[in-house]
Amino acid sequence: MNDLLLTFPKGGVHPPESKDLTEHSAVEPLPIPAEVEILLNQHFGAPCKPVVKKKDQVMEGDAVGEVDKGLGATIHASVTGTVKGVGLSAHPIAVKAPSVLIQTDPAAQPREWQASDWKGLSREELLGRIKNAGIVGIGGAGFPTHVKLSPPPDAKVDTLILNGAECEPYLTTDHRLMLEGPEKIVEGAKIILTVLGIQDCRIGIEANKPDAIEAMKTACGKASSNGFNVSVAPLKVKYPQGSEKQLIQSITGRRVPGFGLPFDVGVIVQNVGTTKAIYDAVALQKPLYEKVVTVSGRGIARPANLLVRIGTRVSDIASYLGGTLPGLAKVVMGGPMMGFAVSTLDIPVTKTTSGILFLTEDEIDARPYGQCIRCGWCLDACPMGLLPNEIGVYVEAGRAGDTSQFGVFECFECGCCAYTCPAKRPLVQFIRLAKMKAKK
Amino acid sequence: MLTVSVSPHIKSGESVEKIMWTVVACLLPPLILSVFIFGIQTLIITAISVASCVAAEAVSQKLLHRPITIKDGSAVITGLLMAYVIPPGVPCWIPILGAVMAIYVAKHLLGGIGFNIFNPALIGRAFLMATFPVAMTSAWLPPIRDAAVFKYMGSGIDAVSTATPLYVLKHYGVGALMEKFGTMSVIYGDFFVGWRPGCIGETSALLLLLGGLFLIYKRYITWHIPVSVIVSVAFFTWVFGGERLFTGNPLLAILSGGVFLGAFFMATDYVTSPSQAPAKLIFGAGIGALTVLIRLKGGYPEGVCYAILLMNPLVPALEGWFRPKRFAPQKGA
Numbered sequence: 189m190n191d192l193l194l195t196f197p198k199g200g201v202h203p204p205e206s207k208d209l210t211e212h213s214a215v216e217p218l219p220i221p222a223e224v225e226i227l228l229n230q231h232f233g234a235p236c237k238p239v240v241k242k243k244d245q246v247m248e249g250d251a252v253g254e255v256d257k258g259l260g261a262t263i264h265a266s267v268t269g270t271v272k273g274v275g276l277s278a279h280p281i282a283v284k285a286p287s288v289l290i291q292t293d294p295a296a297q298p299r300e301w302q303a304s305d306w307k308g309l310s311r312e313e314l315l316g317r318i319k320n321a322g323i324v325g326i327g328g329a330g331f332p333t334h335v336k337l338s339p340p341p342d343a344k345v346d347t348l349i350l351n352g353a354e355c356e357p358y359l360t361t362d363h364r365l366m367l368e369g370p371e372k373i374v375e376g377a378k379i380i381l382t383v384l385g386i387q388d389c390r391i392g393i394e395a396n397k398p399d400a401i402e403a404m405k406t407a408c409g410k411a412s413s414n415g416f417n418v419s420v421a422p423l424k425v426k427y428p429q430g431s432e433k434q435l436i437q438s439i440t441g442r443r444v445p446g447f448g449l450p451f452d453v454g455v456i457v458q459n460v461g462t463t464k465a466i467y468d469a470v471a472l473q474k475p476l477y478e479k480v481v482t483v484s485g486r487g488i489a490r491p492a493n494l495l496v497r498i499g500t501r502v503s504d505i506a507s508y509l510g511g512t513l514p515g516l517a518k519v520v521m522g523g524p525m526m527g528f529a530v531s532t533l534d535i536p537v538t539k540t541t542s543g544i545l546f547l548t549e550d551e552i553d554a555r556p557y558g559q560c561i562r563c564g565w566c567l568d569a570c571p572m573g574l575l576p577n578e579i580g581v582y583v584e585a586g587r588a589g590d591t592s593q594f595g596v597f598e599c600f601e602c603g604c605c606a607y608t609c610p611a612k613r614p615l616v617q618f619i620r621l622a623k624m625k626a627k628k
Numbered sequence: 629m630l631t632v633s634v635s636p637h638i639k640s641g642e643s644v645e646k647i648m649w650t651v652v653a654c655l656l657p658p659l660i661l662s663v664f665i666f667g668i669q670t671l672i673i674t675a676i677s678v679a680s681c682v683a684a685e686a687v688s689q690k691l692l693h694r695p696i697t698i699k700d701g702s703a704v705i706t707g708l709l710m711a712y713v714i715p716p717g718v719p720c721w722i723p724i725l726g727a728v729m730a731i732y733v734a735k736h737l738l739g740g741i742g743f744n745i746f747n748p749a750l751i752g753r754a755f756l757m758a759t760f761p762v763a764m765t766s767a768w769l770p771p772i773r774d775a776a777v778f779k780y781m782g783s784g785i786d787a788v789s790t791a792t793p794l795y796v797l798k799h800y801g802v803g804a805l806m807e808k809f810g811t812m813s814v815i816y817g818d819f820f821v822g823w824r825p826g827c828i829g830e831t832s833a834l835l836l837l838l839g840g841l842f843l844i845y846k847r848y849i850t851w852h853i854p855v856s857v858i859v860s861v862a863f864f865t866w867v868f869g870g871e872r873l874f875t876g877n878p879l880l881a882i883l884s885g886g887v888f889l890g891a892f893f894m895a896t897d898y899v900t901s902p903s904q905a906p907a908k909l910i911f912g913a914g915i916g917a918l919t920v921l922i923r924l925k926g927g928y929p930e931g932v933c934y935a936i937l938l939m940n941p942l943v944p945a946l947e948g949w950f951r952p953k954r955f956a957p958q959k960g961a
Binding site: 198201203204357433443444445446447448516517518519520524525526527528529530531532545547551552553554555558559560561562563564565567568570571572573574575581595597598601603606607608609610611612614616617620 | 630631632633634635636637638639640642643644646647697700702740741742743898899902903904951952953954955956957958
C-alpha cells in the first residue's frame with residue numbers, strides 16, 4: 189500500500205499530526221452569536237465597499253459588501269439582524285480593517301436553501317452563481333473562485349485536482365467535510381468540470397485519513413457517469429503535500445514553472461471545502477457565509493470541529509467550548525505551519541479561516557535562536573530547492589537586498605526550514621524581510 | 629499575554645544542544661577504552677583539553693561581547709576531538725595552548741559557530757604540531773596489555789615511548805611492522821579494536837564506527853563523507869601504497885592513523901563540510917586522496933588532519949557548485 193502513495197520528490201517535513209484532538213468529532217453548528225463583525229477585507233483582491241448602512245435590516249445571505257472594481261468577491265451577512273455600524277475590527281493579518289457589525293435578531297428563523305437541478309445551466313450561469321455567492325478559495329489565500337475557474341482561452345486545462353490533503357497539523361475540517369458530505373464534494377467537482385468543459389478530476393487525500401479516502405472513493409464510484417471521471421489519489425503523509433505546486437507534482441508529475449500558475453501545466457486546483465461551497469452556491473444558491481473551522485490545541489477546554497458563521501469572534505467560540513486553559517501561550521488563525529498568530533481573541537472568523545489553534549507553551553517552541561551551524565537541514569527540507577540558511581545569514585548581515593540569487597521570491601513560506609532548524613532560527617521571518625527588500 | 633510571532637508555530641524537537649551532546653556521547657566509548665590502552669593519563673589530558681576549550685569559549689565570547697553558549701556542547705566536542713588527536717604521552721599543559729588556538733583564534737575570531745572556515749580542533753592540533761613538534765611526534769606509548777592503567781603515570785614516559793604503525797611502515801616497511809606488531813591477522817584484529825600505538829582517541833576503529841553509525845541512524849550525519857573518506861583512503865593506498873601499482877594494503881591503511889576518527893567525527897563537522905550529497909562525496913574523496921598523498925610522499929607518516937584542513941576552505945566553493953535543484957527557477961535566476 190505504502191509504495192503506491194503519491195508524493196513530491198524534494199523536501200518536506202513530518203511534524204506531529206496532532207489531529208487526534210478533533211478528527212473523530214463530527215461537525216457541530218455553533219449557536220448563532222449575539223453579534224458578528226464581518227470584515228470587508230477577507231481575502232486576496234480588493235477590499236469590498238459596504239452596501240449597507242447603520243440600522244439596515246439584513247437577512248442571512250444578503251450582500252453587505254461588494255467589489256466595485258478589480259479582483260474580489262461579494263461578502264454576505266451571516267446572520268439575520270440589524271446593522272449596528274460600519275467601522276473597524278481587529279484583523280488576523282492587517283491588525284485593523286473595515287467591517288460591518290450586525291446585531292443578531294434572536295427571533296429570526298434560519299433561512300432555507302432549496303436544492304435545484306443545475307445540469308441545464310450554461311457555463312456563464314454557473315460562474316455567475318459562484319460569483320454571486322462570494323466563493324473564494326477557503327483553504328488558502330482566498331483567491332476568488334470565479335476568476336480561478338475562468339482560465340485564459342489559450343490555457344489547455346485537462347485536469348481538475350481537488351485538494352483534500354489537509355497536510356497542516358491539527359486541522360481536520362476537510363477531513364470531516366469529506367467524511368460527512370462526500371456526495372456534495374463530488375457534485376461540486378462535477379460543477380467545476382462542467383464549467384471548465386473537461387472530464388478528469390483527481391481528489392488528493394493524505395493517507396492519514398483512510399476513512400475519508402474510503403468515503404470519497406464510494407462517492408466517486410456512484411458518480412463516475414455521464415462522461416465524468418472522478419477518482420481518489422491517496423497521498424503520502426508529508427508536509428506540505430497540500431501546497432498547490434507540490435500537489436500538482438505529486439498527482440500529475442507536472443511542474444508549475446517559476447511565476448507560473450497551475451493552468452500553465454493544464455491543471456486547476458480547488459480545495460475540497462471550496463468545492464463543497466461551490467456545490468452550495470450552484471445547487472442551493474446559498475452564499476458563502478458559514479464554514480467549518482477546526483478549533484484545537486491543548487489550550488482550549490474542548491477541541492471541536494464547528495460550523496461557524498463568518499464574522500463570529502474567536503472569543504465567542506472559545507467561551508462556547510468551555511474557555512481557554514492555563515498555559516495558553518499562542519492563538520493561531522489557520523494551521524500551525526502557515527497560520528497567523530493573533531494578539532487578541534476579538535478577531536472575527538473570515539472565509540479563509542480553516543482553524544483556530546489555542547497552543548500551550550508545550551506545543552510551541554519559544555527557545556531563543558542561535559547562529560546558523562550550517563547543518564544543511566533546511567536545504568533538505570525546502571520543497572522549492574532554495575537556500576533558507578543563506579537567506580537568513582544575508583538578512584542578519586544587512587544584505588537582504590542581495591537574496592534573490594537564493595530564490596527568495598519562489599518561497600511560499602511553508603515553514604519547513606524553520607520547523608526543522610535545530611538552531612531555532614526564524615527563517616520564514618528572515619525570508620519575509622528579504623522579500624520586502626530584495627529586487628526581483 | 630499571547631505570543632505573536634511569524635509562522636511556523638511548531639518546531640521540531642531537535643536542537644543544536646541535542647545534536648552536540650549526542651556527538652559527545654558517541655565520542656565517550658573510545659575515551660574509556662583509551663584508558664585501558666594507554667593508561668589513566670589519557671583521561672587527564674582529555675579532561676584538561678575539554679575544560680580549556682569550554683573556558684576558552686566563555687572567555688572568547690565575553691571578550692567579543694557575544695552571548696555565552698558553552699552549554700551547547702560544541703566546545704566540549706572541540707575539546708574531546710583535540711585530545712583525541714594528541715599522543716597519549718604529552719605533557720598536561722599542551723592541550724591548554726591548543727584550546728586557545730582552536731577556540732579563540734580558529735572559531736571566535738572568524739565569527740563563532742557557523743562561520744569558522746577550518747575545523748577548530750584540527751587547527752588546535754596543527755598549531756601544537758608546529759609549536760611542539762618533538763612532543764607531538766614522539767610521545768607515543770605502547771598499549772598496556774595487563775590493565776595496569778597507572779603504569780605510565782609519573783616519570784619514565786620517555787623511556788617507554790614507541791613508534792606508530794604508520795611511522796614504522798613509512799620508514800622501515802611492512803617487514804618491520806610485522807616484526808613489531810605481529811602477523812597481519814593479529815594486526816588487523818588489534819588495530820580494529822584499538823590496541824596499537826596512536827593518538828588518544830583514534831585507535832579504536834570499532835568504537836568510532838559504532839558511534840558514527842549511531843549518528844547516521846539519528847540522521848545527524850549522512851553516510852556520504854565517512855564512506856567516501858574511507859573508500860578513498862583504501863583505494864589510493866591500494867593503487868599507490870605498494871612497491872608497484874595496485875599492490876598497497878588498503879585494510880591496513882584504513883585501520884591505521886586517524887581515518888575512522890576523521891571520517892566520522894571531523895570531516896562531518898557541519899560548519900566545515902558541505903551539505904549536498906555530491907559535494908560531500910567529492911569532499912570525502914579529496915580528504916582520502918590528500919591523506920594518502922601526505923602518508924606516502926609527505927614529511928609526516930599520517931595525513932588525515934592536514935587533509936581535512938586542506939579540504940575545509942574548499943567548502944564554500946563546493947556549496948556554490950552543488951546547490952539543491954530549484955523547483956521552479958525564475959528566468960535569469
